[in-house]
Amino acid sequence: MDEAKLTAYLEQYIDGFHGPLTLKKFPGGQSNPTYLITAASGKYVLRSKPPGKLLKSAHAVDREYQVTKALGGTDVPVATPLHLCQDEDVIGNWFYVMKYMDGRIFWDPALPDFTPAERGALYLEMNRVLAAIHSVDLKSHGLQDYGKPGNYFARQIGRWTSQYKASETETIDEMEQLMAWVADHIPPDDGQVSLIHGDYRIDNLIFHPTRPEIIAVVDWELSTLGHPLADLAYQCMQWRMPSASLMRGLDGIDRAALGIPTEEEYVRAYAERRGLTGITHWPFYLAFSFFRLAAIVQGVMKRSLDGNASNARAQEVGRLARPLAVKALAILKEYNVL
Structure with missing residues (x-):
């Protein structure tokens, strides 16, 4: 990036911004490149689309900006968005800038540096904030049109099947079987519609420097209106992922x-936080989450082979599509529904 050009632009559009600035890419992340801006006026975070040819509707930083702006003043903590740039001449792609949140990010859900009581408190906080996301009043915060109403799972399965096929680099028989199963076993519509994050996991949460308190939920790229239990099942995949793996799960440890x-x-x-009396069709929600994640990592593989991946370990991540599909089929057999 041309740092001088970016400095002049941000000085024009962000109140109080002053250069010069330096950029440093954050580690991790497989989709939208994210950078720490250190400027004379303080620290900021810039999040952009990746370079190269992109799949339709992917990497929507404009939607991330929209939803985080709408969530200001709710019980959902977010990093305050400051400016959205849709002028590709500035850095070569769309981007937005948000406030820098000085806190802790945990990459290992086993939280090895904490006591049992501290771990329990952190998990309770994750649970509280997830329920808060699903409890946002959509109309009062201007989010009633943030996604299409009804048929959430049918639309998502269609979208991610299409994305998977567009990114396919080999035939994975288990993925073919999983795609067919989820398409044929969509539960009856129970009327639940909420804002969903789409990628709710521990490393997309910034915690207070000392307290078990989430100060920002980040990476809203996959957010939309949909079924809240899809979000819950997505996070619960970590209980079923092996601990000694790239996905950093909780399986195989003494929880x-x-x-x-x-x-x-x-x-x-x-369920208690949201006043739900019970959760049915749990195997479907889990299988759907594994299917969706497998489609996502296949996209990472394709971007890696095309030379425009955001992360150096993209091919390693991309190879997870098959084991994720295998795991989903094993879960369905565990519940005697396959």
Whole structure:
């Protein structure tokens, strides 16, 4: 990026911004490149679309800007968005700038540096904020048109099947079987519609420097209006991922000794927060989440092969499509629905 050109632009459009600035790319992240801006006026975060040819509707930084702006003043903590730039002449692609949040990001859901009591408190906070996202009054915050009404799972399955096929680099028989199963087993519409984050996991949360308190939920690229249990099941995938893997799961560790709730306890706590009497079709929600993640990582693989991936480990991530589909089929067999 041309730092001088970016400095002049931000000085024009962000109140109080003063250069010079330096940029440093954050580690991690497989989709939208994210940078720390250190300027004379303070620290900021810039998030942009990746370079190269992109899949339709992917990398929508404009939607991220829209939703985080709408969530200001709600019970959902976000990093305050400051400016959206849709002029590709500035850095070569669309981007937005938000306030820098000085806090902690945890990459390992096992939270190895904490006591059992501290881990339990952090998981309770994750549960609270997820329920808060799903409790946002859509109309009063201008989000009633943020997604299409009805048929959420049918639309999502169609979208991610299409995205997967557009990114396909080999035939994965297990993925073909999983795509067919989720398409044929969509539960009856129960009327639940909420804002959903779409990628709610521990490393997309910024915690207070010392307290078990989330100060910002980040990476809203996949957010939309949809079924809240899709978000819950997506996070609960981590209970079923192996701990010694790139996906950093909780399977194979002594969660009780660590003070981490079981999947059943976490789901029950969420249901109580939202006043739900029970959750049916849980195997479907889990299988759908694995299917969707497999389609996402296949997209990462395709971007890597095309030379425009955001992360150096993109091909390693992309190879997870097959094991994710295998795991989903194993879960369906566990519940005797396959």
